[in-house]
Amino acid sequence: MHRRHFLQSATGSLALLFTSPIVAAAEVPPSAEESAQTHVVEMTDAMIYxxxxxxxxxxxxxxxxxxGQMGxxxxxxxxxxxxxxxxxxSGGFDSEDDARSGYPGGNIAKDETYSYTFDMEGEYGYFCVPHETxxxxxxxxVSEGGAATASSSSGGHAAGMGAGGDDPHSEGEDPEHMGVAFQAHWVGIATLLGIFASLVFTFFFLKYNETPHSGYPKQK
Ligand SMILES: [Cu+2]
Incomplete structure (x- = not known):
């Protein structure tokens, strides 16, 4: 490979290394919003929430x-x-008895949804009438320090993890809510790589006036 071509492609790679972290940093959202959120729970044919x-x-x-296909x-x-x-x-029943006897009233069929807003703190157990057994x-x-508002406090985070322990999708584990954008790690890694690469280039230029594999003898 001709030395000039090698240098051109190498310079291009270096430029990419330096610009990509900048782009990533610019895409980081300013801050997580504190307003009410909607959380999705899927009901699957494995008959689970x-x-x-x-x-x-x-x-x-x-x-x-x-x-899934099943309601x-x-x-x-x-x-x-x-x-x-x-x-x-679901179905708007006034009591558990009414809901049990009223089924399939309250059935949520394929692609349909049911939403409920929880204002009061505490725990709300629920079940699926046809699949309870x-x-x-x-x-x-519902918790003030709950996953959605998981503040900077590690206590709140730990509580969220404990409560939703087996759920990897819980919002409590979303680093954006702790004020750290996930891309930050990659910004740091890419920046270090870029710095390291430029040091290596500088070293070989100063020592040999060549890149290591260009194949051109220096002296006549
Ligand atoms: Cu069910």
Missing amino acids: DPDVITIAPGDTVEWITV HSITAYENELPDGAPYWA IQMIGKVI
């Missing part, structure tokens, strides 16, 4: 969507409501 335990902040909404209900356990919280269930059961945890 995914995630089955979700931690949210007061005022947040949970939206259940049936992603499901979202039905609150009457004895698993915070004190004073109203009964809730095979443990299609879920829980919504």
Whole structure:
């Protein structure tokens, strides 16, 4: 390879190394918003709520969507409501008994959704009327330090992880909510790589007046 061509392509790579971190940094959103959020729980043909335990902040909404062929209900356990919280269930039933006997009222068919906004803190156990016997059961945890508002406090984060422990998609583990954009790691790595590459180039230029593999003898 001719030395000039090698240098041109090498310079191009270097330029890429230096500009890509800048682009990545520019795309980082300014800050995570603190407003009410909507959290999606999928109801699948494996007959589970995914995630089955979700931690949210007061005022947040949970939206259940049936992603499989089979229909499901979202039905609150009457004895698993915070004190004073109203009964809730897909189909708008006023009690667990009504919801059980009223099914398939409240059935959420394929691609349909049911949404409910939780204002009061506490734990809300719920189940699927047709699949309760095979443990299609879920829980919504409403907590001021919940995953959605997971502040800078590591305590809140740990609580979120504990509550939703087996759920890798829980918002509590989203680093954006801790004020650190995920790309930051790559910005740092790319910058270090760029610095290192330019040092290597400088070294070989100063020592040999050549790049290491250009194949041109220096002296006549
Ligand atoms: Cu079900």
